[in-house]
Amino acid sequence: MIPSILSKDTIVALSTAAGHGAIAVIRLSGPEAISIVQSVFKGKNLQKQASHTLHFGTIRDAEKILDEVVVTLFKGPNSYTKEDVVEVSCHGSPYITEQLLKLFLRQGARLAEAGEFTKRAFLNGQFDLAQAEAVADLIASDSALTHQVAMKQMRGGFSQEIKALRAQLIHFASMIELELDFSEEDVEFADRSALRRLISSLQRLITDLLQSFEMGNVLKNGVPTVIAGKPNAGKSTLLNALLNEEKAIVSEIPGTTRDVIEDEAMIGGIRFRFIDTAGLRETLDTVEAIGVARTKEQLQKAALVLYLFDVTSTTPAQLQEELDALNLPAVPYLLLGNKKDLATPEQLGSFGSFENLVYLSAGKKEGLEDLKKELLEQVNANEAITGDRTIVTNLRHYQSLQQTSDTLIEVLQGLDSGLTGDWLAADIRRCLYYLGQITGEITTDDLLDNIFTKFCIGK
Template sequence: MIPSLLAKDTIVALATAAGHGAIAIIRLSGPEAISIVQEVFKGKNLQKQPSHTLHFGTIRDEDKILDEVVVSLFKAPASYTKEDVVEVSCHGSPYITEQLLKLFLRKGARLAEPGEFTKRAFLNGQFDLAQAEAVADLIASDSALTHQVAMKQMRGGFSAEIKALRAQLIHFASMIELELDFSEEDVEFADRSALRRLIAQLQKLISDLLQSFEMGNVLKNGVPTVIAGKPNAGKSTLLNALLNEEKAIVSDIPGTTRDVIEDEAMMGGLRFRFIDTAGLRDTQDTVEAIGVARTKEQLKKAALVLYLFDVTTSTPEELEAEIAALHVGNIPVLFLGNKKDLATPEQLARFTSLENLVLLSASTKVGLEELKQTLLDQVHANEAITGDRTIVTNLRHFQGLQKTADALQEVLQGLDSGLTGDWLAADIRRALFYLGEITGEITTDDLLDNIFTKFCIGK
C-alpha cells in the first residue's frame, strides 16, 4: 500500500456547485486548516474544540463581517482526507463565496486542484484507487442502478475481489521465488498442478469481470435502444411518446426522418438512449439513402432493437424477411406491432405466436406502459444486474484485467512448455503488477494525475 503522504500545505475550494443557492460550503484540508479559519472566525476557539463538532459565528476580514457561518470540524485522522478538515457553510451568494475564498488564500491556503481532496484521501490510505474512482462515478450517477454499482465499488466490493486474486498469486510467486534461492538443490516449493488449477480459477473470475464491462458500460452511459422499421411504421411517433415530448417530426409522408434523432428517458431507475432512425427501404433519394446507411450503423452499436411494424399492413412472412435483412446478430429484438387501435382482430391474431411481441398504438399511447415494462424486463434479465455480482464500469479497470488475463495465459503456456521458475515468476509478477495498478498498490504520478484531474474541484 502507498504510505501516508500527509501534505505540508493546506488546500481550499468551493465544495458545492457554483452559482446562487441557499447555502455554499467551502472546504479546507491540511495542517493549517483549523488555524487559517480560526484567524478570521469570530466565535469559539476552534483549535480547542473536539472533532466532529459544529460552531456558529462570523467570518471577518479585519473589522468587516463577510457572513454568518457554521463551521464543521473534522480533526485528523478522522476525516475524509485523514488530515485536519474544516468546512465553512455560508450563504450561497457567489459574491460571498468569492470573498471567503480570497480571504482564506490570503491567510495561507492554496486553491485545490481538481480531485485533490480525494487524491489526498487515497495517498493517506483512506481507500484504494478503485474506490477513489468510484467516488467520481457516484457523483456522476443519474439512476438507481448506476448509484448502486458506484456505491458498491466505493465501499470496496470490486477492490476486495481484486485483492483476493492478487493475494493468491502472491503466495505462488513467493514459493517460486524461494525455489530460485535453492536452484542448486533442484527442489520445487510451488506445486505446479496446484498453480495450474489456481490460474484456471483466476481466469474464470477475470473472464466474468471482463464480460460484465459491457453491461457496466450500458449502465453508465445508458442503454442504446434503436427504433427501426419501414417508413411510416410510426417510429417518430413512438419516440415522442416514450420521451413525452414532440422531439421528432411526424408526417404521413414516407421517409420524413432522414437522420438519426436521439434522446434519453429514465425508466425504473435505468437510463435508455432512444435512437429514432430513417425508415428501412431501397431508395433513389440520395439524402434518404444516407439516412438508411446511418440506421444500419446504429443497429451495430445497439444493446436493444425495437422493430416497429404496422399490424394493419404487415404479414409475419414479411416481418421475418425484414429482420433477417437487418443482420443484428445476437442483439435482442423486441417486435412492436403498431396501430393496434386501427387493426381488426384477425390482423392482430396473425402475430400472436411471435416471441418478444408488444402490440401498441404509438399515437394513442395504448400499450406504452407494457412496452416500458418489457424494456426493463429485458435489461434486468441480465444476471449481472439482478444478482450480487461485481460489475466493471471503468475502462482502466477493464484494460488492467485484460492485461492480467494475458499474463496468466503466458504462465499457463510456460507450465505447458516446462519453463524454469525464473520465467514463470516473471509472468506471475507481471500479472501482479496489472492487478496492483487497478487498486493503486502500484502507481505512478502520471496515472494519478490522469485520474484525479477528471474530478471536480472541491472533491
C-alpha cells in the same frame, strides 16, 4: 499498502456547485486548515474544540464582516483526507464565496487542484484507488442502479475481490521464488498442479468480471437503442411516447424523419438512448437517401434494435422479407407490432411464429409497459438490480483485468511447456502488477494525474 503522505500545504476550494444557492460550503484541508480559519473567525477558539463539532460565528476581513457562517471541524486522522479538514458553510452568494476564498488564500491556503481532496485521501491510505474512482462515479450517479454500483465499489466490494486474487498469486510467486534459493538442491515448494487449479479458478473469476463490463457500460452510459422500420410504421410516435414529449415530428407523409433523432429515457434504473431513424425504403430523394444510409449506420452500432411494423398492413411474409433485407447485426432485437388497437384478432394471431414480439399502440400509448419490461430483460437489468454480482464500470479496470487474463494464459502455457521457476515467477509478477494497478498498489504520477484531474474542484 499506500504510504501516508501528509501534505505540508493547506488547500481550499468551493465544494458546492458554483452559482446562487441557499448555502455554499468552502472546504480546507491541511496542517494549517484550522489556524487559517481561526485567524478570520469571530466565535469560539476553533483550535480548542473537539473534532466533528459545529460552531456558529462570523468571518471577518479586518473589521468588516463578510458573512455569518457555521464552521465544521474534522481533525485528522478522523477526516476524509486524514488531515485537518474545515468546512465553512456560508450563504450561497457568488460574491460571498469569492470574498471568503480570497481571504483564506491571503491567510496562507492555496487553491486545490481538481480532485485533490480525494487524491490526498488516497495517498494518506483512507481508501484505495478503485474506491477513490468510485467517489467520482457516486457523484455522477443519476439512477438507483448507478448509485448502487458506485456505493458498493466505494465501500470496497470490488477492491476486496481484487485483493483476494492478488493474495493467492503472491503466495505462489513467493513459493516459486523460494525454490530459486534452493535451485542446487532440486526442491519444489510450489505445487504445480495446485498452481494450475488456482489459475483456472482465477480465470473464471476474471472472466466473470470482464463480462460484467458490458452491463457496467450500459449502466454508466446508457443503452443505444435504435428504432427502425418502414416509413409510417410509427417510429417517431413511439419515440415521443417513450420520452413522454413531442420530440419528433409526426406526420402521415412518408419520409418525414430524414435524420437521426436521439434522446434518453430512464426505465427501471437503466438509461436507454433511443435513436429514431429514417424509414427504411428505396428512395430517389437525395436527402431521404442520406437519412436511410444513416439509419443503417446506427443499426451497426446499436446495442438493441426495436423493429417497428404496422400490424394492420403487414403480412408475416412481408415482415420476414423486411427482416431478411435488413440483415440485423448480432445484437438483441424486439419486433414491435404497432397499431394493435386497429388490428383484427386474425391479424394479431398471424404473427405467432415470430419470437421477441410485442404488440402495442404507440399513438394511444398502449402496451408501453410490456415493452419496457422486455427492454429491461434484454439488458439483463434484473440481475443487476437483485444480484450481489460485482459490476465493472471503469474502462481502466477492464483493461487491467484483460491484461491479467492474458498473462495468466501465458503462465498456463509455461506450465505446459515445463518453463523454469524464474520465468514462471516473472509472469506471475506481471499478473500482480496489472491487478495492483486497479487498487493503486502499483501507481505512477501520470496515472494519478489522469484519474484525479477528471474530478470536480473541491472533491
